[in-house]
Amino acid sequence: MRIRLKISIKQISYLAIVFFFSVALNPEWSANPILWWSSFFSVVLLISASNHFRISLKTNLFKTWLIAFGGICLISVTYALNRSFSIDTIKTLVVLFISLFLIDDQIRTKEELEKYMKLFLISLFIMMIYVIFNLDLNSFQLAQHGEATTGLWNGNDIGMKCALYVILILYSLSNNKKLIIRLFLLISLPIPLNLLYYTASRKAILMVVLGVSLFYYLKHPNKKIRNLIVICLGLYRVYNVMMNNKDLYNAIGWRIEGALGLLNKSGQADSSALLRAKYIEVGINAWKQAPILGYGIDNFRIINLHATGHLTYSHNNFIELLVGVGGIGFIIYYSYYIKLLFDYIKMYFKHHTTQILNVTAICFILMFVMHFAVVSYYAIEQGLIILFMSKAIKLNKDFDF
Numbered sequence: 001m002r003i004r005l006k007i008s009i010k011q012i013s014y015l016a017i018v019f020f021f022s023v024a025l026n027p028e029w030s031a032n033p034i035l036w037w038s039s040f041f042s043v044v045l046l047i048s049a050s051n052h053f054r055i056s057l058k059t060n061l062f063k064t065w066l067i068a069f070g071g072i073c074l075i076s077v078t079y080a081l082n083r084s085f086s087i088d089t090i091k092t093l094v095v096l097f098i099s100l101f102l103i104d105d106q107i108r109t110k111e112e113l114e115k116y117m118k119l120f121l122i123s124l125f126i127m128m129i130y131v132i133f134n135l136d137l138n139s140f141q142l143a144q145h146g147e148a149t150t151g152l153w154n155g156n157d158i159g160m161k162c163a164l165y166v167i168l169i170l171y172s173l174s175n176n177k178k179l180i181i182r183l184f185l186l187i188s189l190p191i192p193l194n195l196l197y198y199t200a201s202r203k204a205i206l207m208v209v210l211g212v213s214l215f216y217y218l219k220h221p222n223k224k225i226r227n228l229i230v231i232c233l234g235l236y237r238v239y240n241v242m243m244n245n246k247d248l249y250n251a252i253g254w255r256i257e258g259a260l261g262l263l264n265k266s267g268q269a270d271s272s273a274l275l276r277a278k279y280i281e282v283g284i285n286a287w288k289q290a291p292i293l294g295y296g297i298d299n300f301r302i303i304n305l306h307a308t309g310h311l312t313y314s315h316n317n318f319i320e321l322l323v324g325v326g327g328i329g330f331i332i333y334y335s336y337y338i339k340l341l342f343d344y345i346k347m348y349f350k351h352h353t354t355q356i357l358n359v360t361a362i363c364f365i366l367m368f369v370m371h372f373a374v375v376s377y378y379a380i381e382q383g384l385i386i387l388f389m390s391k392a393i394k395l396n397k398d399f400d401f
Contacts (some may be wrong), residue, residue, distance in 0.1 A: 022039075093378055097383075131195060137195070321333055
């Protein structure tokens with residue numbers, strides 16, 4: 001009877017986790033205090049119950065990193081330009097970190113890691129279905145021209161979550177032998193691709209193209225030259241179609257063209273790219289004035305308000321952290337990224353990587369690169385990808401599965 005009860009609680013805890021992930025991925029739901037706190041406490045309660053309310057005091061590098069970064073963020077509240085902004089961000093980080101602490105203790109095997117990756121995948125699917133049925137998708141393209149607003153939703157944010165869904169689906173398709181599940185995954189694939197078209201997110205499109213390319217490359221490690229040729233031809237074909245198809249160009253191509261214009265200084269950069277470049281300049285200049293501790297977590301927007309008149313974040317995770325928590329917080333945060341990256345590179349060149357490690361590394365590396373254009377240190381998807389990468393590396397070391 002005890003075994004049945006334990007299994008039952010475990011299964012319910014999975015539902016609670018999907019509930020929490022879904023709320024955290026949805027800005028409208030997470031803005032609702034009832035949904036936010038009920039989903040969080042349900043996870044805490046049910047995971048604790050599945051462990052018979054035993055509190056694990058075991059620490060590891062991942063938990064130590066969370067505590068260290070959380071600590072510097074908390075300290076920064078004392079000298080923040082606007083404490084209200086900092087406190088709101090701290091509240092989000094506390095919920096995120098406690099959830100990651102609990103989930104970290106639950107993942108001990110490859111099967112458990114795959115289980116939580118599936119729960120994340122289901123939550124991403126729920127988010128996408130919500131967007132399709134509750135938002136005017138055309139508004140995202142109109143917003144690119146300043147002709148509409150999208151409320152709490154951000155096209156880049158939706159697009160990048162769709163990109164993660166596509167990459168993780170590739171792994172699920174390769175490792176799931178059940179025909180029904182494989183068919184469902186294939187049938188669901190047009191959903192994120194459709195949302196990518198409407199959001200016209202350059203970053204998300206880049207993530208999908210590079211993610212699929214890297215997955216293909218790493219899946220066939222013994223045919224590297226052939227893989228590179230196929231990938232290059234594929235990338236050229238995608239770019240050519242995007243720039244020469246009228247509908248695709250109007251939706252996406254012109255924004256790719258604008259980003260390239262900024263890079264090669266051709267003068268064809270769109271206003272969005274130019275504005276973000278300005279934010280970076282503002283952030284660097286501000287950081288030079290307070291290089292050690294910064295101005296308080298989530299306080300770039302105050303600096304930006306005085307410099308540009310825009311009360312908004314930097315659209316760059318590196319700049320956001322340099323301004324918010326200074327060089328100390330920046331080093332603490334990115335030290336763990338560098339450690340995971342070096343661990344993976346070492347395993348890759350020793351030919352000791354597995355498919356689950358490769359797919360988590362693809363997501364991890366792409367999200368790392370995207371920090372040049374997004375702010376994600378407080379996002380649930382960012383925290384989960386770091387956790388998945390950390391666990392995949394540890395399991396690879398411990399069991400060589």
